[in-house]
Amino acid sequence: MNIQRSRLVLAGVGLGILAMMPGCATQGQSRYSHQEVGRASQVAFGTVLAARQVDITGENTGAGGLVGATAGGLAMSNVGSGNGNIAAILGGVVVGAVAGAVAEQALSDRVGLEYVITLANGKTITIVQEQAATDQVFGPGDAVMVQTSGTYQRVLSATHLPEEITRPKEVRIVD
Known part of the structure; x- marks a missing residue:
């Protein structure tokens, strides 16, 4: 698989995960979940x-870490060549995953x-x-x-x- 195709796959995975992230709406005095209607x-x-x-x-679903890992891998995919490129991508994945998880937790608290x-x-x-x-x-x-x-x-x-x-x-x- 060539590098360009790898980037497209990573981008697609990242967008898919982002689309699955839960909304920020929560229950309260005037907000009811769809499961409560008619009960x-x-x-x-x-x-x-x-x-x-x-x-x-808040609940940390892991989606923030996955999106961060995807973004980090994509961001570092142009750095270096050969084994250096693989190391840069892996480093980007790790740093992105940690940053994404921390960001998701901060948004859900x-x-x-x-x-x-x-x-x-x-x-x-x-x-x-x-x-x-x-x-x-x-x-x-x-x-x-x-x-x-x-x-x-x-x-x-x-x-x-x-x-x-x-x-x-x-x-x-x-x-």
Whole structure:
């Protein structure tokens, strides 16, 4: 395989990996995943006891390292000749892979909030929630609802809900 063809293969692999990298959108108060649409969620009501900012370590998929390795190999493919060229390409791959992995990790890390909430049933829980710039931040004493969908929970405001309602009427089927 000639050098030109090798470069085209490396470029194609790099672009393919880049296309597979996950988006940066995360769940929050106003963002739902496509898997949550049309699914019922359980709700528990409570009061926030405390809130604090926390760092959330994102998931490193390895795609950044692969893209970096491809880019590093391509960047060094014109350096040297013979064994020197191979060494330059391998060096570029290693440095690119490390740089790509570090960059992906930095892009996936984010800030969130940890809430301590006492529920109406008396149970106290903590929930770490990703925080979008437009999301409301709750403080001690705020009335909230904890929405549970599968294993994912989010904290939402309950101040817009009535404190008391009448029991809904049932529909009865008569034969």
